[in-house]
Amino acid sequence: MKKKKMLAMLLAGGQGSRLYDLTTSIAKPAVSFGGKYRIIDFGLSNCVNSGIDTVGILVQYKPLVLNRYVGTGESWDMAVADGGVHILPPYASSTGGEWYEGTADAIYHNIDFIDMYSPENVLILSGDHIYKMNYNLMLNEHEANNSDLTVSVIEVPWEEASRFGIMTADEQGNIVKFTEKPAEPDSNLASMGIYIFKWDTLRRALLEDHENKESSHDFGKDLIPKLLGEGKKLSVYRFSGYWRDVGTVQSYYDSQMDLMDDVDSINVFSGDMKVFSNSNVYPPQYIGREANIKNSLVCNGCTVYGSVSHSILGSGAVVGFGTVIEDSIVLPNAIIGRNCKIRKAIINEGAVVDDNTEIGDPENGVVVFGQTKLSI
Amino acid sequence: MKTIGLISANYGSTEFGELLQNRTLASLPYGGRYRLIDFALSNMANAGITTVGVIAPVNSGSLLDHIGVGNPWSLGRKRGGLFVMPGSVYGMQKSGSRFLMRDLLKCERLFYKDDADFVIMSGSTDVWNIDFEPLIKAHAESGKSVTMVYKKVARGEEFRGYFLDINENGDVVGINNESFGWSNYFADCFIINRSYAMDFLNWYSALEYKDMIEIMQENLGTINIGSFEFRGYLGKIKNPWEFLKVNQAMTDYDIRNEVFCNPERMIYTKAQDEAPVFHYQNCDVRNSVISAGCVIEGRVENSIIFRSCHIAKDAVVRNSVIMMHGTIGEGAVLDNVIADKYVTINPGVKIYGGEREPVIIGKNATI
Numbered sequence: 001m002k003k004k005k006m007l008a009m010l011l012a013g014g015q016g017s018r019l020y021d022l023t024t025s026i027a028k029p030a031v032s033f034g035g036k037y038r039i040i041d042f043g044l045s046n047c048v049n050s051g052i053d054t055v056g057i058l059v060q061y062k063p064l065v066l067n068r069y070v071g072t073g074e075s076w077d078m079a080v081a082d083g084g085v086h087i088l089p090p091y092a093s094s095t096g097g098e099w100y101e102g103t104a105d106a107i108y109h110n111i112d113f114i115d116m117y118s119p120e121n122v123l124i125l126s127g128d129h130i131y132k133m134n135y136n137l138m139l140n141e142h143e144a145n146n147s148d149l150t151v152s153v154i155e156v157p158w159e160e161a162s163r164f165g166i167m168t169a170d171e172q173g174n175i176v177k178f179t180e181k182p183a184e185p186d187s188n189l190a191s192m193g194i195y196i197f198k199w200d201t202l203r204r205a206l207l208e209d210h211e212n213k214e215s216s217h218d219f220g221k222d223l224i225p226k227l228l229g230e231g232k233k234l235s236v237y238r239f240s241g242y243w244r245d246v247g248t249v250q251s252y253y254d255s256q257m258d259l260m261d262d263v264d265s266i267n268v269f270s271g272d273m274k275v276f277s278n279s280n281v282y283p284p285q286y287i288g289r290e291a292n293i294k295n296s297l298v299c300n301g302c303t304v305y306g307s308v309s310h311s312i313l314g315s316g317a318v319v320g321f322g323t324v325i326e327d328s329i330v331l332p333n334a335i336i337g338r339n340c341k342i343r344k345a346i347i348n349e350g351a352v353v354d355d356n357t358e359i360g361d362p363e364n365g366v367v368v369f370g371q372t373k374l375s376i
Numbered sequence: 377m378k379t380i381g382l383i384s385a386n387y388g389s390t391e392f393g394e395l396l397q398n399r400t401l402a403s404l405p406y407g408g409r410y411r412l413i414d415f416a417l418s419n420m421a422n423a424g425i426t427t428v429g430v431i432a433p434v435n436s437g438s439l440l441d442h443i444g445v446g447n448p449w450s451l452g453r454k455r456g457g458l459f460v461m462p463g464s465v466y467g468m469q470k471s472g473s474r475f476l477m478r479d480l481l482k483c484e485r486l487f488y489k490d491d492a493d494f495v496i497m498s499g500s501t502d503v504w505n506i507d508f509e510p511l512i513k514a515h516a517e518s519g520k521s522v523t524m525v526y527k528k529v530a531r532g533e534e535f536r537g538y539f540l541d542i543n544e545n546g547d548v549v550g551i552n553n554e555s556f557g558w559s560n561y562f563a564d565c566f567i568i569n570r571s572y573a574m575d576f577l578n579w580y581s582a583l584e585y586k587d588m589i590e591i592m593q594e595n596l597g598t599i600n601i602g603s604f605e606f607r608g609y610l611g612k613i614k615n616p617w618e619f620l621k622v623n624q625a626m627t628d629y630d631i632r633n634e635v636f637c638n639p640e641r642m643i644y645t646k647a648q649d650e651a652p653v654f655h656y657q658n659c660d661v662r663n664s665v666i667s668a669g670c671v672i673e674g675r676v677e678n679s680i681i682f683r684s685c686h687i688a689k690d691a692v693v694r695n696s697v698i699m700m701h702g703t704i705g706e707g708a709v710l711d712n713v714i715a716d717k718y719v720t721i722n723p724g725v726k727i728y729g730g731e732r733e734p735v736i737i738g739k740n741a742t743i
Contacts, residue, residue: 283636284408
């Protein structure tokens with residue numbers, strides 16, 4: 001087997017509790033995004049677009065939809081003989097079973113998996129960010145600097161810096177300090193939660209961290225400070241471009257509205273760094289005689305009889321006669337009856353909205369309607 | 377009862393001009409994202425058929441590009457799967473023929489290798505969603521050698537092909553390509569006992585220049601043929617006008633639900649992963665079918681727009697079919713037009729076709 005230059009480990013086990021009803025029955029990376037995608041599509045597509053063909057996906061919270069969705073990885077051209085996608089749930093061993101207790105702990109439990117491929121470098125990704133990035137450019141810098149760890153960072157406005165994990169770097173790009181949500185930040189370089197480690201460095205650090213009873217086994221809180229303390233070479237990789245964490249209902253809503261309001265943000269229309277997805281085969285959308293659609297994204301399988309403006313209709317969604325939808329996101333397979341009024345709302349996947357229902361109020365915050373209905 | 381499938385794609389038509397210049401009728405794009413052969417393949421996949429032979433025409437490039445190893449129809453398998461068999465040059469010349477003996481004799485391997493009880497043989501150019509399971513059951517119970525699928529059509533409907541005379545027991549007692557007032561239109565599809573098919577090919581191997589249906593027609597007295605009525609929508613496409621009409625059938629609520637939105641029997645096709653359709657602020661889309669990846673700024677009415685088309689502002693597309701990657705410039709007007717892939721219509725250009733004679737614009741053309 002050819003030795004891998006870099007293998008990716010994608011952290012997809014979190015619940016995403018701040019997305020409330022959107023994640024009561026599915027993991028955050030499996031939540032629908034932009035009508036036909038799921039959040040994990042962005043990370044997986046970045047991998048394939050960067051030539052990475054081996055990805056471990058660490059799952060824990062409600063993984064059923066995610067497992068089914070990822071399947072063999074064929075949709076991302078990852079059904080390859082020597083690699084491919086691997087779903088990695090917590091497992092039992094002769095000493096009993098353990099849950100993943102933190103981001104680093106999840107990787108610790110899969111050291112044997114990574115050793116099977118014995119890569120030179122390991123890329124750690126979060127399964128809940130929306131961005132397009134070529135990880136190869138980051139790997140090139142990582143190798144040119146001969147770094148033990150390279151952290152991808154993005155410049156954020158100074159006034160917002162205290163909401164992020166902030167990296168302080170010297171002029172050569174060497175990390176000198178890491179502070180989680182600093183009250184008085186001395187840098188505006190926020191960590192994007194994307195790390196490239198030399199595998200031998202990471203392997204040893206994980207083993208030591210596991211023995212440390214004080215550690216919370218988290219990359220940001222424990223691993224990076226540990227390596228900094230040991231005087232390892234840590235560098236930043238400056239990324240510029242669109243990058244959003246969609247951890248809250250508001251940020252989830254805003255970044256989807258960006259698809260229409262700022263087409264260049266995360267250009268899903270561009271063939272360059274294409275975003276792949278594993279969507280069902282739906283017929284093309286049908287737009288009825290009295291329908292009226294303005295400034296909206298509409299997916300395959302939709303049937304629209306009503307009025308839709310500044311909204312996203314997910315695959316297979318139905319909008320009945322006389323219904324008005326404004327500034328809203330209708331997730332896949334939701335059925336909206338006749339004469340409804342839906343404003344500034346998110347209608348959950350597969351939810352049914354009865355005729356004459358009013359949901360949402362433009363004067364208030366975004367509301368989420370219905371529970372995710374699991375279906376194929 | 378184990379059944380395998382055999383689809384003939386080795387036939388064409390001279391009536392489509394440039395649309396069939398570099399492709400066969402079976403791979404003609406249809407309905408925004410499909411190719412005609414998707415219906416035959418999906419009908420088989422939905423009946424749990426896992427071994428399917430496809431008789432490919434000489435100009436099979438676009439067909440092979442589309443069906444690949446058959447993954448969308450779950451035919452990329454270790455046991456069984458998709459078998460593409462090259463058909464004869466003759467297929468494209470003999471008009472109206474579907475099941476050429478010459479082609480069938482060449483794919484005998486498929487019949488001998490398998491242990492299936494039955495073979496469903498089907499054309500590849502009709503738009504329909506048929507449940508083959510009741511057909512297989514009815515055929516198995518009837519004890520017939522062959523069961524032909526037909527649809528009742530109203531007198532005067534413009535159907536060309538074979539008509540069947542069926543007696544009160546459901547036996548086929550007449551086959552003719554004139555209707556003779558018969559209303560039972562043969563749907564280019566039948567089920568045959570596999571062992572009987574092998575015998576048939578053996579007996580009539582000298583008649584390799586004929587079509588299997590012709591031989592059945594001439595030997596009706598000696599073949600035990602039953603019939604099976606299909607009551608759903610059957611979209612026949614034999615000329616550009618029918619092509620336009622059958623595309624527009626997708627805007628019909630009942631046909632759309634029956635053929636395309638049946639969750640038990642979806643129509644599968646090769647996925648392309650395009651973005652959602654972007655409807656701009658001043659667009660106006662009425663009674664139309666739009667596929668993924670399109671950007672619509674202008675007006676679209678009673679039309680079928682394939683994936684990744686751009687309809688610029690103030691452009692009007694009416695009663696037309698625009699295949700993938702079409703670009704319709706600002707203020708252009710298209711009415712009763714069929715535009716092949718990668719067509720560019722310059723701003724302000726106006727093209728009006730006749731209702732029964734749509735204007736055809738060839739692939740890659742710029743007007």
